[in-house]
Amino acid sequence: xxxxxxxxxxxxxxxxxxxxxxxxxxxxxxxxxxxxxxxxxxxxxxxxxxxxxxxxxxxxxxxxxxxxxxxxxxxxxxxxxxxxxxxxxxxxxxxxxxxxxxxxxxxxxxxxxxxxxxxxxxxxxxxxxxxxxxxxxxxxxxxxxxxxxxxxxxxxxxxxxxxxxxxxxxxxxxxxxxxxxxxxxxxxxxxxxxxxxxxxxxxxxxxxxxxxxxxxx
DNA sequence: ACCCAGGGTCATA
DNA sequence: TATGACCATGGG
Numbered sequence: 001x002x003x004x005x006x007x008x009x010x011x012x013x014x015x016x017x018x019x020x021x022x023x024x025x026x027x028x029x030x031x032x033x034x035x036x037x038x039x040x041x042x043x044x045x046x047x048x049x050x051x052x053x054x055x056x057x058x059x060x061x062x063x064x065x066x067x068x069x070x071x072x073x074x075x076x077x078x079x080x081x082x083x084x085x086x087x088x089x090x091x092x093x094x095x096x097x098x099x100x101x102x103x104x105x106x107x108x109x110x111x112x113x114x115x116x117x118x119x120x121x122x123x124x125x126x127x128x129x130x131x132x133x134x135x136x137x138x139x140x141x142x143x144x145x146x147x148x149x150x151x152x153x154x155x156x157x158x159x160x161x162x163x164x165x166x167x168x169x170x171x172x173x174x175x176x177x178x179x180x181x182x183x184x185x186x187x188x189x190x191x192x193x194x195x196x197x198x199x200x201x202x203x204x205x206x207x208x209x210x211x212x213x214x215x216x217x
Numbered sequence: 218a219c220c221c222a223g224g225g226t227c228a229t230a
Numbered sequence: 231t232a233t234g235a236c237c238a239t240g241g242g
Binding site for chain 1: 223
């Protein structure tokens, strides 16, 4: 049987809490989730800093501002035209809730997820990142590291789609919302440190743990 | 110079 | 359903 709980506990013991998401407000975390799409966090952070420095990091400002201007300020995050559009698509939706995160808190997770996914340029991972890290919903965020690492250690075949992988975590990982937060962050941390694209991941800590406890299938 | 990073979408077969 | 192409910057 799967023992994702043990893998999580071992990663936590090894690396410690990651304290994600680095963002001062729910709104900053949300915009950060869009800006971080397929780009290093350092690049996304530069774009956030740029928006802050220009006093643009509020729902009202970004909603009214010309998308060309937004694109200019978020350039360091890459894909700046698409991301400017994504931000304004999100805000067009958020405007229906008066830019209120309290209003979002009243919506059931399944409904909220569906609505987020209906927004242009917001896919599974971005929607789930917003749900988990900005809205404190117990939703597992699946990313490239998750697929790569857990395929490598035998928990996945590599052919599962996003929803199938998420379903596995939802079914077998019994942590609370805080644990969901840390688990994803720890997977990214581990991926960056020790489990890159190298064909043979000789120093994979998760692989070590799985071997030690006989956890892989 | 090359590879990759806390993805998403669309055309094509 | 499943690949490929495209979007684009900055750090190693």
